[in-house]
Amino acid sequence: MNAILFISIALALLMATPPKAVTDAFQKQYPGLKANWEAVENNVWEAEFKKDNQSLEALFRADGTFIGEEKEISINELPPAVLQQLKDVKVKEAELFILANGTKCYEIEGRKAGKEFEGFFTADGHPATNPEKAK
Numbered sequence: 001m002n003a004i005l006f007i008s009i010a011l012a013l014l015m016a017t018p019p020k021a022v023t024d025a026f027q028k029q030y031p032g033l034k035a036n037w038e039a040v041e042n043n044v045w046e047a048e049f050k051k052d053n054q055s056l057e058a059l060f061r062a063d064g065t066f067i068g069e070e071k072e073i074s075i076n077e078l079p080p081a082v083l084q085q086l087k088d089v090k091v092k093e094a095e096l097f098i099l100a101n102g103t104k105c106y107e108i109e110g111r112k113a114g115k116e117f118e119g120f121f122t123a124d125g126h127p128a129t130n131p132e133k134a135k
Contacts, residue, residue, distance in 0.1 A: 018039070019062050019064075025060050030047075041132055044132055045061075046058070057070045057071070070095045072093065073094050081121075088112055093110070094109075095107040097131050108120075
């Protein structure tokens, strides 16, 4: 029984350890900062860290390619075009995602018609792809 527990813990730790290419890319992008790592969809790694007293997340592909950075924002910081798309949504959380090329995307979580809602929008209010699922 103890051997199974040990193996389970070891596997969990291995799964939370990104490839060297990812940690090297993180250090290049954010010199000297430390991160907590999580494997997300499509072989993408998410780093959670603090920079200038602000909580941030950064996404990297397994080969070290930087996808972008996200941070939580207030509903008041959403562009008017995005707010227009959320008339029927009770927003719980909003995040600004800035892709490596500088493009902004907004992730919204909340409830719509009594059901969980998650949406991604461009700054001009058009639907966008979840950056974590982008290939």
